[in-house]
Amino acid sequence: MTTGNDFAVVLFESVSHALGAEKIVKGSGIGCKLIHVPRHLSSDCGICLRFHAADRERVEALLRGKLHFFEIKLL
Amino acid sequence: MKTIYLDNAATSFPKPEAMLSAMTAYQRNVGANPGRSGHGLSIDAGRIICEARESLALLFHVEDPLRIVLTKNSTEALNIALQGGLRPGDHVITSGMEHNSVMRPLRFLEGRGVELSVVPCSPRGEMDPEDLKKVLRKNTRIVVVTHASNVTGTILPVEAIGELLQDRPDVMFCVDAAQTAGALPIDVEKMNIDLLAFTGHKSLFGPQGTGGLYIREGLDQRIAPLMMGGTGSRSEFEEQPEFMPDRYESGTPNTIGIAGLGAGVSFVLEQTVEAVRAREEELASRFLAGLQDLRDEVILYGPQDASRQTAVVSFNIKNVTSSDAADYFEEQRGILCRPGLHCAPSAHRTIGTFPRGTVRFSFGFFNTQQEVDDACEALRELVKRKGKPGS
Ligand SMILES: Cc1ncc(COP(=O)(O)O)c(C=O)c1O
Numbered sequence: 001m002t003t004g005n006d007f008a009v010v011l012f013e014s015v016s017h018a019l020g021a022e023k024i025v026k027g028s029g030i031g032c033k034l035i036h037v038p039r040h041l042s043s044d045c046g047i048c049l050r051f052h053a054a055d056r057e058r059v060e061a062l063l064r065g066k067l068h069f070f071e072i073k074l075l
Numbered sequence: 076m077k078t079i080y081l082d083n084a085a086t087s088f089p090k091p092e093a094m095l096s097a098m099t100a101y102q103r104n105v106g107a108n109p110g111r112s113g114h115g116l117s118i119d120a121g122r123i124i125c126e127a128r129e130s131l132a133l134l135f136h137v138e139d140p141l142r143i144v145l146t147k148n149s150t151e152a153l154n155i156a157l158q159g160g161l162r163p164g165d166h167v168i169t170s171g172m173e174h175n176s177v178m179r180p181l182r183f184l185e186g187r188g189v190e191l192s193v194v195p196c197s198p199r200g201e202m203d204p205e206d207l208k209k210v211l212r213k214n215t216r217i218v219v220v221t222h223a224s225n226v227t228g229t230i231l232p233v234e235a236i237g238e239l240l241q242d243r244p245d246v247m248f249c250v251d252a253a254q255t256a257g258a259l260p261i262d263v264e265k266m267n268i269d270l271l272a273f274t275g276h277k278s279l280f281g282p283q284g285t286g287g288l289y290i291r292e293g294l295d296q297r298i299a300p301l302m303m304g305g306t307g308s309r310s311e312f313e314e315q316p317e318f319m320p321d322r323y324e325s326g327t328p329n330t331i332g333i334a335g336l337g338a339g340v341s342f343v344l345e346q347t348v349e350a351v352r353a354r355e356e357e358l359a360s361r362f363l364a365g366l367q368d369l370r371d372e373v374i375l376y377g378p379q380d381a382s383r384q385t386a387v388v389s390f391n392i393k394n395v396t397s398s399d400a401a402d403y404f405e406e407q408r409g410i411l412c413r414p415g416l417h418c419a420p421s422a423h424r425t426i427g428t429f430p431r432g433t434v435r436f437s438f439g440f441f442n443t444q445q446e447v448d449d450a451c452e453a454l455r456e457l458v459k460r461k462g463k464p465g466s
């Protein structure tokens with residue numbers, strides 16, 4: 001079970017993708033924030049989109065088919 | 076004396092205020108390197124680039140903005156398409172009205188074993204798509220044509236060419252839209268354009284040093300990047316990323332320029348391309364009409380029909396070199412124009428003005444009817460000055 005304090009992130013292949021996703025997710029009223037990719041998830045220097053884990057299914061449904069992303073991970 | 080700028084085909088001037096303020100706002104308030112970190116200013120810089128890409132996608136009817144690679148001008152875009160897309164043994168077709176940013180890469184590639192066909196155009200710069208059809212070969216890989224000539228303004232039949240290439244999915248259709256992006260409607264779907272090279276500093280009202288290349292989905296594997304390096308993405312790998320647009324966008328981008336380009340494109344979208352076109356067509360039409368009584372002394376090139384050309388008009392005055400005419404226009408009338416060959420010797424051969432060249436007046440969105448009338452008056456004056464007809 002996830003509580004309101006748990007976060008998840010979507011990982012992308014580039015900043016362009018992350019910015020595109022932010023627009024889509026924010027646009028549908030779901031709170032989110034672009035942050036540095038935590039080191040334990042990837043050694044890449046990019047950014048990822050953080051949101052409340054409770055919104056995971058909605059975020060996934062919003063992005064799927066619209067914008068390529070690597071994966072969604074719980075923090 | 077006030078200056079009348081009639082060199083918009085070289086670069087548009089002046090630019091919309093919004094373009095200038097977008098550039099200063101970026102440098103004053105943002106300034107960071109986009110996509111190289113996750114801090115707020117870096118993300119803001121990335122957002123500016125994202126928005127510019129989205130506006131461009133809207134303008135050209137591109138569904139996925141990430142299919143647009145940002146470059147420093149259309150020359151770089153054309154070099155990616157041509158040098159990246161052609162191998163020895165491939166065949167490429169172009170028109171007889173091209174700029175050197177198409178002809179020079181093609182002549183270079185010809186020296187490396189690429190076969191080149193140049194479809195002849197009429198003395199007015201017009202091309203019959205049937206002539207292009209005739210030179211298609213089994214190994215044709217790219218057809219590259221300018222959307223409109225920078226010498227005569229002649230609009231080439233891009234839609235018809237796109238149509239006739241429909242049954243050749245192995246041929247990539249590349250359009251040089253340097254003269255038309257922002258000035259004429261462009262729809263990459265309707266026109267079946269696979270590769271669209273555009274420059275930012277002409278009718279898109281961006282600064283110099285901006286441009287781009289649209290690459291249709293599925294074609295990037297057929298086009299090798301010309302430059303490789305840091306992209307801010309996939310930093311753990313020493314190989315160039317394969318995905319768009321990073322595959323073709325190495326090194327820190329021209330963010331301040333792209334900020335200006337984005338604002339310029341937004342300006343075009345607000346005005347609408349149709350309104351820009353209507354205004355420029357009216358200016359060109361007024362200029363052509365204003366020269367009617369000088370037809371014995373002034374030789375006009377191109378279609379001489381504003382509906383079939385951009386707001387670019389080339390002419391010569393009998394017994395006056397193009398450079399002398401340009402000097403006269405500037406010194407006596409404050410008119411800034413461009414004489415000579417306009418980086419397009421091939422087009423000048425087609426219209427019969429090589430190596431003499433022409434005087435080119437190119438009108439833009441910010442020119443006024445009064446300026447067009449002043450330009451006609453200046454021509455009339457120069458004709459009068461040089462003496463009686465035939466002298
Ligand atoms: C038809 C055409 N193609 C290509 C170019 C090259 O544009 P740029 O110098 O911005 O690369 C120009 C402009 O000079 C042009 O008029």
